[in-house]
Amino acid sequence: MEKRWWKESVVYQIYPRSFCDSNGDGIGDLNGITGKLDYLKELGIDVIWLSPVYKSPNDDNGYDISDYQAIMDEFGTMEDFDRMLATAHEKGIKIMMDLVVNHTSDEHKWFIESRKSTDNPYRDYYIWRPAKEDGSLPNNWGSCFSGPAWEYDKTTDMYFLHLFSKKQPDLNWDNPAVRQDVFDMMNWWLKKGVDGFRMDVISLISKEPGLPDKETGINGYATFNVSANGPHVHEYLQEMRQKALNNADTITVGECSGVTLEEAKKYARSDEKELNMVFQFEHMDVDSDEKAGKWTTRKMDLRNLKKILTRWQKGLQDIAWNSLYWENHDQPRSVSRFGNDNPAYRETSAKMLATCLHMMQGTPYVYQGEELGMTNAYFTELKDYRDIESIQYFHEYTEAGIYTPEYMMKCLMLRGRDNARTPMQWDDSANAGFTTGTPWIKVNSNYPKVNAKQEISDPDSVFSYYKKLIRLRHENEIIVYGDYKLLAPEDEALFIYTRMLGTQRLMVLCNFTEKEVSIPAEVTEQIPADAKLLIGNYSKQKEEMLQAYEARVYAYHLKILEKKKHPRLV
Ligand code: TEU
Ligand code: CA
Numbered sequence: 001m002e003k004r005w006w007k008e009s010v011v012y013q014i015y016p017r018s019f020c021d022s023n024g025d026g027i028g029d030l031n032g033i034t035g036k037l038d039y040l041k042e043l044g045i046d047v048i049w050l051s052p053v054y055k056s057p058n059d060d061n062g063y064d065i066s067d068y069q070a071i072m073d074e075f076g077t078m079e080d081f082d083r084m085l086a087t088a089h090e091k092g093i094k095i096m097m098d099l100v101v102n103h104t105s106d107e108h109k110w111f112i113e114s115r116k117s118t119d120n121p122y123r124d125y126y127i128w129r130p131a132k133e134d135g136s137l138p139n140n141w142g143s144c145f146s147g148p149a150w151e152y153d154k155t156t157d158m159y160f161l162h163l164f165s166k167k168q169p170d171l172n173w174d175n176p177a178v179r180q181d182v183f184d185m186m187n188w189w190l191k192k193g194v195d196g197f198r199m200d201v202i203s204l205i206s207k208e209p210g211l212p213d214k215e216t217g218i219n220g221y222a223t224f225n226v227s228a229n230g231p232h233v234h235e236y237l238q239e240m241r242q243k244a245l246n247n248a249d250t251i252t253v254g255e256c257s258g259v260t261l262e263e264a265k266k267y268a269r270s271d272e273k274e275l276n277m278v279f280q281f282e283h284m285d286v287d288s289d290e291k292a293g294k295w296t297t298r299k300m301d302l303r304n305l306k307k308i309l310t311r312w313q314k315g316l317q318d319i320a321w322n323s324l325y326w327e328n329h330d331q332p333r334s335v336s337r338f339g340n341d342n343p344a345y346r347e348t349s350a351k352m353l354a355t356c357l358h359m360m361q362g363t364p365y366v367y368q369g370e371e372l373g374m375t376n377a378y379f380t381e382l383k384d385y386r387d388i389e390s391i392q393y394f395h396e397y398t399e400a401g402i403y404t405p406e407y408m409m410k411c412l413m414l415r416g417r418d419n420a421r422t423p424m425q426w427d428d429s430a431n432a433g434f435t436t437g438t439p440w441i442k443v444n445s446n447y448p449k450v451n452a453k454q455e456i457s458d459p460d461s462v463f464s465y466y467k468k469l470i471r472l473r474h475e476n477e478i479i480v481y482g483d484y485k486l487l488a489p490e491d492e493a494l495f496i497y498t499r500m501l502g503t504q505r506l507m508v509l510c511n512f513t514e515k516e517v518s519i520p521a522e523v524t525e526q527i528p529a530d531a532k533l534l535i536g537n538y539s540k541q542k543e544e545m546l547q548a549y550e551a552r553v554y555a556y557h558l559k560i561l562e563k564k565k566h567p568r569l570v
Contacts, residue, residue: 001318001481006196006251006276006363008480009046010470011096013367015329016053016075017061018423021435028423028434030076034084037091039452043371043463044470047094047251049198051329053081054100057107059167060145060388061421063098063200064105068185085193094195096251101182102201103168110181111169118156124175127161127207140213142221145389146396149224161211163204163224165388173205173236186244196251199275202237203256203263206230218291218402228258234266237274253323253363254278261315268320277323277363282308284331295393295403295411300338302512306486306495313361313484313497322362326353327370332419336376338512340549343449345514346373348549351465351537355551356495356510358469361484366466368424372455373462376419377444380409386441390416427453468535476534476555478504493517494546498526506534507554511546518545531556 020032030053040048052062055070062072071078088095104111113122129138129150138159141149143166150159151166161170171178186197204227214222237254245252254267256278268277286305289296316322326334335341339349350373358364385391390412397403403411413419418441425447426433432447444450455461473479482499493513499506507527511517524544531554533541538550546552 002270007321009363010473011047011049011363011365012040012045013049013051013328013365015051015368015421017440018421019368020424021437024435024437026435026437026439027074029074030080030084034087037087037093040093041091044467045366047096047195048088049096050098052098052100057105057167059165063100064165064168065100066105066107069188094251096196096198097189097194098200099186099197100200101171102204103162103164103170106167106169115153115155124172125178126169127172128158130158139211140216140222141226142219142223144224146219146392148221163227179236179239183240183243187247190244190248199252199254201257202254203228203233203259205236206232217293219396225258229263234274241274252276257281261311264316265320270320277321279323279325280312294415295397297410297414302492302495303490306489310486317361317483323365324357324360324362325365326357327367327420329420330417332415333374333376334370335373340514341375345549346375347462348537350462352510352549352551354466354469355508355535355553358473359479359499359506359508359553361482367420371463371466372425372450372452374425374450375444375446377422378413379418379442380413384442385412385416385418387417390418425451427451465537472535477501478506482506487523488520491520496523503558505556505558509546510551511549514548516545516547527554528556
């Protein structure tokens with residue numbers, strides 16, 4: 001397997017609005033980030049993925065961009081950006097920008113022109129269609145944020161396509177001028193010295209010709225994923241690679257909604273013609289409902305999670321490269337979702353989840369606060385939610401009688417994106433040290449207990465555990481490059497796998513439940529008595545048993561094992 005620096009890196013995602021506010025207006029900003037780079041250095045990460053910082057009217061918190069080459073007023077200035085970039089580089093940290101080019105804001109100059117007339121030079125930058133002959137919408141596609149994906153514009157008596165909010169019109173990538181403008185903009189940022197791009201819903205850029213009707217979901221619209229992996233997407237990404245990405249030594253990850261394993265092999269193939277890796281979503285759908293999607297209170301079945309992650313681990317091995325994540329700004333907190341955020345288990349289960357993910361093959365992503373074991377905020381009133389998706393769906397589902405308000409609120413509490421967007425918990429002072437003003441979204445009430453200041457000084461904290469995991473990855477090639485193999489696939493409580501590199505072995509054992517569970521014999525037999533415990537989240541292990549949410553990683557060399565009846569485990 002080819003060695004690459006981006007395979008050996010750990011990426012940390014910053015959601016600037018919620019990270020650190022330097023001037024007391026209640027909104028995180030670039031100077032706030034610069035001030036916290038030493039914290040990230042201490043954690044040991046290599047790359048920052050910065051969620052959008054460009055000029056934006058903030059209909060979708062910066063994922064609606066009105067100027068790709070300017071900084072959002074609330075976040076600071078271009079000088080602030082340059083200082084942040086230079087300081088990060090001095091500390092050996094790379095910066096990966098969020099590239100949001102499936103759509104722009106409706107306040108972008110291209111769209112302002114486009115909507116003026118059917119013969120405007122920018123008309124073809126977006127996707128315009130007339131109503132059907134019977135007066136109905138051009139097709140049955142839905143917006144990711146509820147309702148139809150079409151908005152009527154009376155100036156030209158036509159509809160424009162928006163797979164996200166109506167303030168996020170989709171760009172027409174079939175137009176070569178659009179592609180060239182995007183590549184020019186990317187080159188401008190590369191010239192500035194940024195180190196790569198995370199590409200927002202890049203799997204959606206090539207729409208199926210004719211924009212045909214598709215099968216509909218619970219609200220009567222086809223999901224936005226109908227546009228995934230369209231006919232020209234690989235061609236356009238190869239062009240992007242040649243005309244922009246190859247001008248620097250970049251790290252790239254495509255956020256690929258609706259990506260299949262077979263498609264991922266094309267996006268992230270090791271021949272390096274498109275992207276380095278993709279974010280796939282199958283493990284994020286492990287607790288989704290077939291019809292209602294994410295809006296459900298279902299819990300996952302561990303066997304499915306193992307099956308999905310194992311398919312991706314094995315499927316891409318030697319062919320492409322995985323990204324590894326439990327969290328980002330669109331997902332609830334992982335300790336609340338896959339672990340247990342009850343104070344009795346919060347820290348242990350957060351460390352277990354971290355172990356399970358960071359020992360796999362791929363580039364791990366840590367989302368701000370994940371390294372502290374931050375939990376869901378569980379806001380119970382709609383007025384505390386800020387996310388357009390949660391608010392719009394709440395209205396749509398309750399007004400149409402699809403869900404009762406009580407049930408829909410439960411769904412928001414478990415799945416809403418704002419769970420990940422509450423301010424970063426720096427210390428136990430007012431507003432968790434995030435701001436001296438009024439935060440734009442409420443702080444999670446558990447900040448007096450869960451915060452960075454407390455965890456940095458505690459060698460047993462979740463933070464210290466992440467630090468160790470990241471260091472281990474930097475020191476052990478097997479964690480980066482070793483082959484993966486799942487053990488005990490049918491076990492409902494334990495996630496166990498090995499990694500293999502030459503004669504080296506790692507055995508990763510994770511208990512996803514609060515019960516004590518015995519380790520299957522087929523596993524204990526493989527661990528030699530002199531195996532070294534590389535990392536674990538309990539100070540005392542029990543032989544042949546994993547305690548509640550326990551995780552252990554053993555390192556050893558393969559040798560012909562004498563079959564012992566009770567090999568010593570600890
Ligand atoms: O997300 C697109 C996407 O596919 C999602 O993760 C989606 O937001 C989520 O499933 C909704 O439940 C990207 C960004 O990460 C997200 O923040 C933006 O809102 C969206 O694109 C539009 O730019
Ligand atoms: Ca601020």
